[in-house]
Amino acid sequence: MSGATEQSRIAVVTGAGNGLGEAIAKALHGGGYRVMVADIDETAAQRVTTALDASGASAIAQRLDVREKAQFAATLDAAVQRWGTVHALVNNAAVTVARPVMEISPDEFDAVIAVNLRGTFLGCQVFGAYFRDRGHGRIINMASLAGQNGGTATGAHYAASKGGIVTLTKVFARDLGPSGVTVNAIAPGPMDTPMVHRTLTPERLAALKATIPVGEIGDPAFIGQLVLQLASPAAAFANGATWDVNGGLYLR
Template sequence: MARSALVTGGAQGLGAAIVRALHAQGFKVAIGDVDFEHASALADDLGASDGSTLPLRLDVREQGDFEAALAAMVARWGSAEVLVNNAVVTEAKPVLAIGPAEFDAVMRVNVGGVFIGSQVFGRAFKAAGYGRIVNIASLAGQNGGTATGAHYAASKGAIITLTKVFARDLAADGVTVNAIAPGPLDVPSVHRLVPKERLAALVESIPVRRLGDPAYVAELVCLLASERSAFTTGATWDVNGGLFMR
């Protein structure tokens, strides 16, 4: 039976890579994003005509949007089994320059979106006796790196903790909850945040001497979204080229 998955922030960048990988693995994929135009374009590119993709306008700050997304997936496919919490905002800024409103705005999307989405879908998964939640954290949430902003790093650390909380509470109900912590990837946001003159030094600092391919993360999402992850929960998986070893 083909499983169905929602990917938040799925219209572009890493989210789009995850959508493509899940779809290639036979998942039916709902593409949730505030950018409905790009979500629709991706759905069309993957073959929306066969009903295997579903673009959705989704603001992860809104519980109602998650509830509507779940209802739309059930209406289209009869069920929903996978949630990939990928939506994120990033604003590189020195810690002493971040105001309270900006800090709250980043946390509301990055952490609040994971919390709300995991609650809404977690309840449905618990009732069904099966589900997979995959959270996209970050190396910054593990080592306190602030190149992407202290509020971003704090939010990603919080996601790792939320992963453990939801995993513990849902483990007996057939639901696994795991996180992936990517290091620097070859995606537009990294090239936007890292000045060209610093990019070479960043690559040199990575033991494997290259930026990560988003496909590495996407392939791991596919594994954690599958039945094969039944005995793995509450874990944070490192995809960082050796920048952080433990």
Template sequence: MTGTARVALVTGAAGGLGGCIAARLHAQGHKVALTDLDAEAAAKAAAELDPTGESAVGLALDVRDKDAFVQARDELTARWGQVHILVNNAGHSKVESLMDITPESFTAVVGTNLNGTFHGCQVFGAYFAEQGYGRIVNIASLAGQNGGTATGAHYAAAKGGVATLTKVFARDLAPRGVTVNAVSPGPQDLPVVHRTVPAEKLAQTTAMIPLGRLGRPEFVADMVVLLSADHADSVTGACWDANGGLYMR
């Protein structure tokens, strides 16, 4: 990392990929707020990074609620003076047959994955623009690029929207010192993947990956760290892929 230590907020950071991203940012010397619907789990994950609470804190944040982002922003500026990095990682994946997806299920999945990213970009994008500096990294997905093979259509559609929102916010915020990028992982070697994707389907998906294995979440986290760096000021509106060769462009 170049420059001084920064303050980062990561959504959906109580575990999984979000927890990995938060840990990588913290290891780079950043102060990190780990936010999650599960406030207790977020606090526990933060305490594992720094038991003193000086450089890591766990906060409750429902990404479906725009005001929750405002509250988190205000709490962090009061605690650490300023926020510099936002990672929109919180997601909701559900495996359902296309014709069986109910309106309620579609709304719920899109509400977390797409609306949540929009709220975060809007609240922190405006704040960063006012400060004249900021880094936003959105976690997209291979499903949003190829229509999804192991997830539901609602998840794929929402993640496709995340990729588009990234470009829209990047274009708008670029003149004011704010970069907005996305990382698009393919299937990752994470507990949530093994838990939500049927074993047979996961085996089929893994067999289709040219590199022959699930992705490493630690590497995805490293991509986020790089896009969050001070010297990443010439990259915006980009979507970096990490899918083992499942999708090439």
């Protein structure tokens, strides 16, 4: 399995029906991967799949509610049934609610954590066990600048979930690394996605750009290319890291 060529490699991307997930799916597919486009929105997943490969030979859509472990298992099974194996998982599915921290209800907090943090945990568990048994695999978790600097423009619950993903990435990297499985995170800053434009008014977005050293928000296509590199067999020594992509807005 470790000797698979890119043309024979299989990736599953959660939350791939739009935004960063769509960009990641496009990059992987363009890099020669067969891609399962997993999303709770079946219509969005099918739209992306059709754009990648209308024949369904190298891209398929899968409904996935990341809050449910059984659905993760079914998603893995569906990919294996279709293509024989899986080499990489990208845990990208997430929700945001832009609300002041003192106004967040316990139920809303739990709902955001369930998708963002629990969903990443379940993906790492289900696919991590599969990869471990085969002695090879790549897991890439989507964290966020908000989880590093406490930014609350996208909600304190979102920031807390993304900070948790950074820690989960380290835990799973230690656990799975000896089995040939790497687990890394990417922490994007503000990106040119529907989520950012939905969350920030044009005035707030302009003010934000003025604080970023490169003067612009990020291109989702770059995140896709970084995922493509981390999913590669050549990335065997990258493990447990959080890769910052924020234009210099936050420096560690």
